[in-house]
Ligand code: SF4
C-alpha cells in the first residue's frame with residue numbers, strides 16, 4: 042500500500058510526517074502545477090470548484106509515481122468538500138486509474154474518533170504510537186506555521202529582494218527533514234534563526250493586510266498565484282485568517298489545544314453580519330474581517346475559487362463590514378483562467394489605495 | 408398585518424404551509440408576482456455577480472415585496488430533514504437580504520431539523536410570536552398548516568406540478584381536457600425553483616408537454632423510493648435537494664417507460680456540480696438519453712428550444728430503433 046494525498050500548501054509536511062511515523066509508504070504528489078490543473082480540468086465536472094480539480098490532478102500525478110491509495114479528508118456538508126473523495130474516486134475509476142480510497146471523516150464529538158480512524162491506516166501499531174504520530178504531525182504543522190508567520194513579517198522589510206523566500210525554503214526543508222520530536226525542535230529553532238538572519242529595514246513603513254477566504258486558495262500558493270509573496274514584495278505585511286495548525290486544532294482535535302486562535306472567536310465576531318454558519322469558512326471570513334479591522338489592519342483581501350458557495354455568501358455581506366469599520370477590501374476569485382497579469386494590476390492598485398489612505402508614499406515601486 | 412412571501416426558492420415546496428399558518432393567525436399573506444424580466448433585473452442589480460440565478464431572482468422577489476408589507480417571511484432554511492442541508496446560500500440568505508436598502512423587517516427564523524424533527528415547532532413558535540402571544544392559537548395554526556402541506560405533497564406525487572397543485576388547493580381549477588397528446592415520457596430533474604419557475608426555465612415543462620412529452624419530476628417520486636435509490640451511493644448525500652434529484656433520476660433510469668432525462672442546473676451551482684455529475688455518469692453508463700441544461704441570465708431562449716427539440720428527436724429515433732444510437 043503506497044499512500045498519497047492531495048496538496049494544500051504545506052500540508053504535505055505534517056501529513057507525511059504523521060504517516061511515515063506510522064511506518065506507511067508515502068508518495069508525495071509533485072507540487073501542484075499547470076500540468077496538475079490541466080489534468081484536473083480535463084477529468085473533473087466543469088463546475089466543480091478548483092480545489093477539486095487540483096486534488097484530482099495530484100492523484101493522477103501521484104499514481105504515475107506509484108501511489109495506489111488515496112488518503113482524503115471527508116466532511117458532512119453543506120459545502121461540497123464532504124463529497125469530493127467519493128466523486129474523485131468514481132472519476133479515477135472511470136479513467137482507468139483505480140485507486141483505493143481512505144476517507145478520514147472529521148470527528149464530531151471527540152478527538153478519539155480521529156485517533157481511531159488514523160489507527161485504521163496504521164495497521165498493527167499500538168495506540169501509543171498512533172497518538173505519538175498524530176502529535177508529531179501536529180508539531181510539524183505548528184512549526185511550519187510559525188516559520189510562515191515569520192516570513193510574512195520579514196518579506197516586506199527585506200533589503201535584498203528574494204532573501205526571505207530563500208530563507209523560508211531552507212527553513213521548510215529543515216522542518217520537513219526532521220524525523221523525531223527532538224530533531225524537530227532543533228530544526229524549528231534553526232529555521233527561525235535563518236529567517237531572522239534576513240537583513241531587514243525595520244524603519245521602512247509597511248502596510249498590513251489580512252487575508253481571508255476559502256481555506257484552499259488561502260493555503261495553496263499555486264492556486265492564488267503566490268499572493269502572499271507578491272504582497273510582500275509590494276511592501277505589505279500579511280496575516281492569514283487560517284493556518285494549518287489552527288485548522289487541525291479546531292477540526293480534528295476539536296479545540297483540545299488551548300492558546301491558539303480559534304474559529305469560535307472569528308464566528309462570534311461575524312454575528313451582526315452573518316449570524317449562522319454557512320459551510321466552509323464563510324462565517325470565519327466575515328468574523329476575521331471584523332477582527333482585522335479592529336486590530337488596525339489597513340485592508341483585507343478575500344480569496345476564493347470560482348463558484349465557492351460559502352464565500353459567495355460572505356462576499357455578499359462583506360461590504361457591510363467594510364462600511365461599518367471603514368476598512369477597504371478586495372475580493373479575488375480564482376479560477377483556471379485567472380491570469381497573473383490582471384491579478385498583479387489589481388493588487389498594485391489596491392496597495393496604492395491603502396498607502397495613500399495611510400499617507401505613506403513610496404510603498405509601491407520602491 | 409401584511410406578510411410577504413417571495414415566490415422563489417422553496418416557495419415551491421412550502422408555500423401552502425406558510426400561507427395557511429399566517430392566515431390562521433389573522434395575517435394577510437402577500438405573494439410576490441410571477442417571475443418576470445423586471446424582477447430578475449432587480450435581483451441582478453442588488454445581488455453580487457457570483458450568486459446563482461435562482462438566488463438573484465429571489466432578491467428580485469423580496470425587493471418587490473419590501474415596500475408593500477409589514478414583514479417578509481424569509482426563514483433561514485438550514486436543514487429540512489435529519490442530517491441534511493439545502494445549500495450554503497440558503498444558510499446565508501437572510502443575512503444577504505437584510506443589508507439591502509429599505510428592506511422590510513424579516514421574519515428570519517431558523518428552520519433546522521438537522522438533529523431532530525421536533526425542532527420545526529421551535530421555528531414555527533418563533534414565527535408565530537411575531538403575530539400573537541397566544542400559544543394555543545399558534546399550535547392550532549401549525550397543525551392546520553401541516554395538513555395543508557401534506558395535501559399539497561400528495562398532489563405533487565400524483566404528478567401535478569406546483570402551479571397545478573396550488574390551483575387545486577385554492578379551488579381555482581378550470582375543467583379543461585388534457586391539452587396534449589402524450590407519446591413519450593421524459594424526466595425533468597432539477598431544483599424545484601429552477602424547473603417550476605416558468606420564467607427562468609423558459610417554460611421548459613409546458614414546452615415539453617406541447618411537444619408531446621409527459622413530464623416526470625423528482626417531486627412525484629415517493630420519499631421511500633428516493634431513499635432506496637440514494638442508499639446505493641458510497642456515501643450518503645448531505646443535500647436534501649441533491650438526494651431527491653439523484654434518487655429520482657436513478658429511479659427513472661430504471662423505469663422502461665421513461666425515455667430520457669433532462670437535467671436542469673443553475674450556472675455555477677455548487678451541489679449540482681457534484682450530484683449532476685453522478686447523475687450524468689449513471690445515465691451514460693446505462694446509455695440513456697440525457698440532456699444537460701444550464702441556466703443563467705444570459706441563456707438564450709432560442710438555443711434552449713433547439714436543444715430540447717433535438718433531444719426529443721433523438722429520443723424518438725432511439726425508440727424507433729434507429730441504429731447507431
Ligand atoms: S469551501 Fe468552496 S472551494 Fe471549498 S469545497 Fe466548499 S465550495 Fe468548494
Ligand code: SF4
Pocket residue numbers: 350459460461462493494495496497598673675676677678679
Ligand atoms: S443549490 Fe445551487 S441553485 Fe440552489 S441556491 Fe445553492 S447554488 Fe444556487
